[in-house]
Amino acid sequence: YGKVPPKHNLIFLDGDKTNNDLSNIALIKRSELARLNHQNMIYSNAELTRTSINIVKIQNKIAERKE
Structure with missing residues (x-):
């Protein structure tokens, strides 16, 4: 609930954008979405x-530690 924080995205875990059940939605960082x-x-x-x-x-996390 509420606004999506900066540098984050909502994704539908099963790829079905019509399935609006909260258990099917995840908030992830844009960098995580890019890797996915x-x-x-x-x-x-x-x-x-x-x-x-x-x-x-x-x-x-591994990439962060290598920097």
Whole structure:
């Protein structure tokens, strides 16, 4: 509920924009969305997409530590 914070996006976990159930919506950073799209990690299965988000978060943390 409320406004989407700067540098964040809402995504539909199962890719279906007509499925407005709150359990199907996730708030993620734009950098995470960029990785998800680049690596083709958004699936029609919400659980797979949720797992992919966690993988991307780990990848981003690793990239931050390398800087």
